[in-house]
Amino acid sequence: MKKSMKTFLLTSTLTLALTCTTYAANTSFSDVPVKHWAYDAVTKLAKAGLVDGSQDGTFRGDRAMSRYEMAILVSKTMDKYEKADADQKVIIDQLSAEFASELNKLGARVAKVESKTNTWVSGETRIRFMGDSPSSDMPAKLSHSDQFDFRQRITFRGNINEDWSWTGRLATNGHTRFGEYDSTGSDAKLDQMNVTAKNVLGLDSVRIGRSALDFFSHGMIGGPGNKDGILIVNKFGDTKFSAWTGNIRPNSASDNNGFTSAQLDWKVNKVNLKTGYYWGDVKGDSTNLNVAAGNSFTSSKGYLVGFDTRIGDLLVFGDFVGSKLDGANGLNDDPNAWMVQLTNSKTAPVAYQVMGIVNPTKKGTDAWMAQYRSIDPGAFAPGSGNFDTVAVSNMGAYNFFTKGSDNVEALFWAYSKVVAKNVVFSLEYQDLKIKDKSVTAISEGKNKTYQAKIEMFY
Numbered sequence: 001m002k003k004s005m006k007t008f009l010l011t012s013t014l015t016l017a018l019t020c021t022t023y024a025a026n027t028s029f030s031d032v033p034v035k036h037w038a039y040d041a042v043t044k045l046a047k048a049g050l051v052d053g054s055q056d057g058t059f060r061g062d063r064a065m066s067r068y069e070m071a072i073l074v075s076k077t078m079d080k081y082e083k084a085d086a087d088q089k090v091i092i093d094q095l096s097a098e099f100a101s102e103l104n105k106l107g108a109r110v111a112k113v114e115s116k117t118n119t120w121v122s123g124e125t126r127i128r129f130m131g132d133s134p135s136s137d138m139p140a141k142l143s144h145s146d147q148f149d150f151r152q153r154i155t156f157r158g159n160i161n162e163d164w165s166w167t168g169r170l171a172t173n174g175h176t177r178f179g180e181y182d183s184t185g186s187d188a189k190l191d192q193m194n195v196t197a198k199n200v201l202g203l204d205s206v207r208i209g210r211s212a213l214d215f216f217s218h219g220m221i222g223g224p225g226n227k228d229g230i231l232i233v234n235k236f237g238d239t240k241f242s243a244w245t246g247n248i249r250p251n252s253a254s255d256n257n258g259f260t261s262a263q264l265d266w267k268v269n270k271v272n273l274k275t276g277y278y279w280g281d282v283k284g285d286s287t288n289l290n291v292a293a294g295n296s297f298t299s300s301k302g303y304l305v306g307f308d309t310r311i312g313d314l315l316v317f318g319d320f321v322g323s324k325l326d327g328a329n330g331l332n333d334d335p336n337a338w339m340v341q342l343t344n345s346k347t348a349p350v351a352y353q354v355m356g357i358v359n360p361t362k363k364g365t366d367a368w369m370a371q372y373r374s375i376d377p378g379a380f381a382p383g384s385g386n387f388d389t390v391a392v393s394n395m396g397a398y399n400f401f402t403k404g405s406d407n408v409e410a411l412f413w414a415y416s417k418v419v420a421k422n423v424v425f426s427l428e429y430q431d432l433k434i435k436d437k438s439v440t441a442i443s444e445g446k447n448k449t450y451q452a453k454i455e456m457f458y
Contacts, residue, residue, distance in 0.1 A: 032064060032065050032066065032067055032070050033064070034064050037162065038070055038095060038098060038099075039065075041091045041094065041095055042070070042073055042074070042077075042095070044088075044091065045077050045084075045088060045091060045092070048084070048088060050077050050080045050083065050084055050088060050092075051073055051076055051077055067099060067102050068102055068105075070099055070102070071099040071102035071103050071105075074092070074095045074096055074099050074103060075103055077092050077095065078092060078096060079361065080359070082356075082359055082360060082361060082457070083346075083347050083348075083359055085348065086167075086196070086207075086211075086214075087196075087205060087233070089157075090165045090196060090198070093120065093157060093159055093165065094159055094162060094165075097118060097159055118158055118159050119156065119157070119158040120156070120157040120158065121154065121155070121156055121157075122154075122155045122157075122457070122458065123152070123153060123154045123155070123457070123458050124151075124152075124153040124155075124455060124456070124457050124458075125150070125151075125152055125153075125455070125456045126150060126151040126152075126453060126454070126455045126456075127148075127149075127150045127453065127454055128148070128149060128150075128451050128452065128453030128454070129147055129148055129451060129452050129453070130142060130146075130147050130148075130149070130449070130450070130451040131147060131449070131450050131451070132447055132448060132449040132450070133447070133448040133449075134446070134447040134448075135444040135445065135446040135447065136444065137442045137443050137444050137445065138442070138444070138445065138446070138447050145177060145178040145179040146177060148177065148178040149176055149177040149178065150172070150176055150178075151171065151172050151176065152171065152172045152188075153169055153170065153171045153172075154169065154170045154171075155167065155168070155169045155192075156168045156169070160195075163197060163198040163199055163200070164195065164196070164197050164198075165195070165196050166193075166194065166195045166196070167192060167193070167194055167196070167211070168190065168192060168193045168194075169190070169191055169192035169193070170188050170189070170190060170191075171188065171189060171191045171192075172187070172188055172189075173187040173188065173189050190210070191210070191226050192209075192210050192211050192212070192226075193209050193210045194207055194208060194209030194210055194211045195207070195208055195209055202234075203232050203233065203234045204233050204234045204235055205231075205232070205233045205234075206230065206231070206232050206233075207230070207231040207232075207233075208229075208230045208231075209228070210226060210227065210228050211227060211231070212227065213227040213229075213244065213248065213259075213384065215231065215233075215242045215244065215263070216242075216244065216261050216263055216276060216278070216304070216384075217263070217274055217276065217304050217306045217319045217321075217351075218274070218306055218308065218317050218318075218319055218341075218349050218350060218351045219350045219351040219352060219353065219386050220304075220306075220319040220321065220337065220339055220351045220352075220373075220385075220386060220405075221261070221278065221304065221319075221321065221380055221384050221385060221386065222351075222384070222386040227246060227247070227248055228246050228247045229244055229245055229246015229247060229248075229259075230244065230245055230246060231243070231244045232244075238266055238267060239264055239265065239266040240264070240265040240266070241262070241263070241264055242262070242263045242265070243260075243261065243262040243263070244259075244260070244261050244262075245258070245259070245260040245261075246258070246259065247259070248280075248282065248381070248382075248383035248384050249282060249288075249382065249383040256281040256282065256283075256299075257281070257282050257383065258279075258280075258281040258282070259278065259279070259280050259281070259282065259381055259383065259384055260278065260279045261276055261277065261278040261279070261384075262276055262277055262278075263275065263276030263304070264276065270309055270310065271307055271308070271309040272307065272308045272309065273305075273306070273307055274304070274305065274306040274307070274319075275303070275304065275305050275306075276303065276304045277301070277302070277303050277304070278301060278302055278303075278304070278381065278384070279299075279301045280299060280300045280301065280380075280381025280382075280384060281299050282299065282300070282381045282382050282383055282384075283296065283297070283298055283299070283382070284296055284297045284300070284325070284331075284378050284381070284382050285297075288382035288383070288402060289377055289378060289382060289402060289406050289407065290377060290402055290403065290406045290407035290408065290434065290440065291330075291331065291377050291378075291407065291439045291440060292439060292440050292441040294329070294330055295329060295330035295331050295377070295439050296327075296328075296329050296330070296331070297325040297326060297327050297328045297329065297331060297333070297378055298326050298327030299325075299326045299327070299381075300323050300324065300325050300326060300378065300381050301323065301324055301326075302321055302322050302323030302324060302379075303321070303322050304319060304320065304321045304322075305319070305320050306318060306319040306320070308349045313344055314342060314343070314344055315342070315343050315344070315345060315349055316340070316341070316342050317340070317341055317349040317351075318338065318339060318340035318341065319337075319338065319339055319351065320336065320337070320338045321336060321337040321338070321379055321380065322334070322336045323335050323336065323337075323378065323379050323380070325378050328378075330439060331377055331378050331439060332376065332377075332378075335376030335377060335378045335379040336376055336379055337373070337374065337375040337376060337379035337380065338373065338374055339351060339371060339372065339373035339374070339375075340371070340372055340373075341369060341370070341371040342369070342370050342371075343357060343367060343368065343369035343370070344367055344368060345357035345358070345367040345369065346359075346367070347359070351371065351373075351386060352371075352386050352387065352404070352405075352412070354369065354414035354416055354426050354428055355416075355424075355426075355455065357369055357414070357416050358416045358417070358418050358424060359418070360418055360421070360422045360423070360424050360455075360457045361418075361421060361422060362418055363418050363419075363420055363421045364417075364418060365417070365418050366415065366416060366417035366418070367415075367416055368413070368414065368415045368416075369412075369413070369414050369415075370411075370412070370413050371410075371411075371412040371413075372410070372411050372412075373408075373409070373410050373412070374409050374435065375405060375406060375407065375408050375409075375435065376407065376435065376436065377406060377407035377435070377436055377439055378406070378407075379406070380405060380406065382402070385402060385405035385406060386405055387402070387403070387404045387405045403432075404430075404432070407434055407435050407436055407439070407440070408432055408433070408434060408435055409432075409433050409434075409435045410430055410431065410432045410433075411430065411431045412428075412429075412430045413428070413429045413430070414426060414427065414428040414429070415427045415428075419454075422456060422457045422458055423454065423455075423456050423457075424454070424455045424456075424457075425452075425453075425454050426452070426453050426454075426455070427450075427451075427452055428450060428451050428452075428453075429448070429449070429450045430448070430449045430450070431448050432446065432447045432448070432449065433445055433446045433447075434446075
């Protein structure tokens with residue numbers, strides 16, 4: 001009885017002390033000056049839906065706040081870290097470093113703060129099973145160890161100061177299939193390495209180095225990594241301007257590989273709109289397109305328009321690309337491409353990619369997506385067309401990176417579920433067929449591909 005009474009008194013005393021401390025902190029609204037950069041940072045995240053502030057789910061930023069109140073908001077943005085884009089992640093990292101002491105006292109994840117080193121390390125492990133059902137004129141059906149592969153990524157992020165940050169990523173070299181432990185398929189490479197500076201040269205941000213070409217449209221034009229160049233971003237009111245220039249293919253003694261693009265993003269009512277233009281100084285031929293020898297072009301340029309909007313619980317988005325080929329030989333010199341995608345995902349829209357349609361930290365959540373696309377041969381500058389991992393499960397006679405994004409019509413379906421915290425299971429299916437067989441050396445060109453995969457994030 002005495003022991004129980006002592007425990008009760010001790011617990012009551014600690015509870016009262018913590019309550020008084022929290023109350024005192026929350027009523028001291030002068031800890032964070034009104035002009036502190038954190039207010040603007042949190043406001044930007046709130047507009048992006050990454051902050052749950054007051055009880056009605058909004059953040060107004062119309063009064064001074066204590067450092068403890070600000071730290072609570074920052075901890076909530078950290079919970080939505082995986083849903084943020086690259087620029088938003090930089091802001092979250094800077095906020096977590098600024099309020100590291102308060103976050104530690106609040107019990108936030110120390111691994112996401114790392115205040116002493118100012119560096120974050122994360123990883124991703126993927127294991128998948130692939131299969132296909134090709135037509136008779138396509139390569140043999142996948143079998144045995146060719147149906148299994150894995151990928152390992154380790155990402156490093158750090159803050160140089162309040163406005164400068166860096167990102168680097170090590171990844172296994174391509175698709176490491178089972179049985180390739182003694183081949184180059186098991187090598188690792190630095191597939192991303194870049195530095196981002198905010199508020200420089202009169203621009204909101206400048207990113208230079210190796211990264212994914214991930215900003216143009218909804219990803220119909222883009223790339224998952226290994227693109228060396230410069231990205232600039234600047235907002236003019238509610239309109240966002242983005243431009244990228246760099247090298248999109250491996251260096252060659254005889255060919256140029258430059259690619260430049262610019263895009264405007266804005267919103268009309270509940271519809272997000274995108275429009276842009278690209279210039280591709282990249283030669284297209286049978287080595288990098290889904291065409292037979294003798295068909296080619298010397299360079300290309302084109303425009304893009306896109307949209308995305310929510311209809312109830314569904315997100316629908318689409319892109320259209322119209323291109324003009326210079327020096328076209330055997331190919332239509334004004335190809336185009338379009339796609340439309342429907343999903344119940346709550347995250348940002350990205351073409352081709354099933355990864356990201358669920359938040360891996362939310363166990364039990366799931367989402368699906370369905371897409372149709374139609375792409376003429378040469379509609380994208382070689383190296384700029386994105387691709388999906390289902391389509392490349394069997395390379396066949398076609399270029400690895402263009403099988404799913406050149407001279408093709410495709411119906412794509414995918415489903416993802418968070419089976420455990422930071423563990424995502426996905427199913428993907430695709431019905432592919434060559435769009436223009438007259439520029440190829442095949443008669444049918446059909447392939448149904450599918451895969452099951454598990455991804456772990458940490």
